[in-house]
Amino acid sequence: MRHLWSFLAGLVVAPVTWVLVTLGQDGSGRTVNRWVEIGTYSTPNLIEPAVYLGVAGVLLGLLGTLRFSPLGPLVAGLLLVVPYLGLFVAPFTVRDRVPGDLKLLGDPLPLRQPLDNGTLFLIGMLLLMAVFSAGRWRRRPVPATDGAELTPDVTPAEQRPASTDWPPPGPPKDPDTAPLTLAYPENPTEPLPRRTGGESPWSAPPRGGNRPDDLTDRR
Numbered sequence: 001m002r003h004l005w006s007f008l009a010g011l012v013v014a015p016v017t018w019v020l021v022t023l024g025q026d027g028s029g030r031t032v033n034r035w036v037e038i039g040t041y042s043t044p045n046l047i048e049p050a051v052y053l054g055v056a057g058v059l060l061g062l063l064g065t066l067r068f069s070p071l072g073p074l075v076a077g078l079l080l081v082v083p084y085l086g087l088f089v090a091p092f093t094v095r096d097r098v099p100g101d102l103k104l105l106g107d108p109l110p111l112r113q114p115l116d117n118g119t120l121f122l123i124g125m126l127l128l129m130a131v132f133s134a135g136r137w138r139r140r141p142v143p144a145t146d147g148a149e150l151t152p153d154v155t156p157a158e159q160r161p162a163s164t165d166w167p168p169p170g171p172p173k174d175p176d177t178a179p180l181t182l183a184y185p186e187n188p189t190e191p192l193p194r195r196t197g198g199e200s201p202w203s204a205p206p207r208g209g210n211r212p213d214d215l216t217d218r219r
Contacts, residue, residue: 003069010075013063017056017123018080021114023107024053060123064130073127080124083115 027049035041064073086094095112102109114120 003071006069006072007075008072009063009068010072010079013059013072014076014079017059017076018111018114018120019104019109020052020056020059021119021123022109022111023104024049024051024056025113025117025119026108026110027052060127064127070131073130077124077127077131080120081128082124084118084121084124087115 028046031045031049034045063076083094083098095115098112098115100110100112102111
């Protein structure tokens with residue numbers, strides 16, 4: 001289907017470009033020649049032919065650069081090149097086939113002008129060279145599918161630890177039955193070590209070093 005649309009675009013762009021280039025060249029040439037004759041210029045007079053040439057350039061750029069079927073540039077290029085090549089064979093016959101006294105919106109339309117000065121041949125060759133662009137013959141890349149193939153359809157449920165996942169309990173440990181005892185010096189009369197300035201009063205053993213039962217016996 002893209003080849004058909006490209007073919008139709010080439011059939012339309014070729015004659016439209018011929019007309020626009022004719023209007024632009026004729027208007028621009030007459031404007032500049034008038035400036036030379038009167039010795040002054042008025043740039044707004046050049047806007048209309050510049051618009052014609054600009055639109056023609058946009059159409060040719062779209063047809064020659066976009067990655068459509070190469071059939072469109074091929075058809076348009078041949079339609080613009082063949083009339084100029086006919087000048088090598090039968091120049092007067094070719095020129096007589098091209099109307100030269102047409103008018104468009106009151107302006108003269110000398111279609112023979114771009115044919116005589118070789119503008120049609122230049123544009124046609126540019127379009128024919130666009131056919132040999134490697135990007136036109138490549139297929140368009142297939143768009144990647146959605147991320148449905150990369151991600152699972154169903155979100156996995158959250159796994160909770162079961163009672164069987166815990167390690168089995170080990171053998172019970174024996175409780176420590178050793179009584180808590182306080183260490184007292186064997187010789188009660190031995191003097192206690194002197195405390196230094198950095199020690200806490202609770203870090204030294206109590207003065208006297210006697211157990212409660214010994215005190216009772218002494219009394």
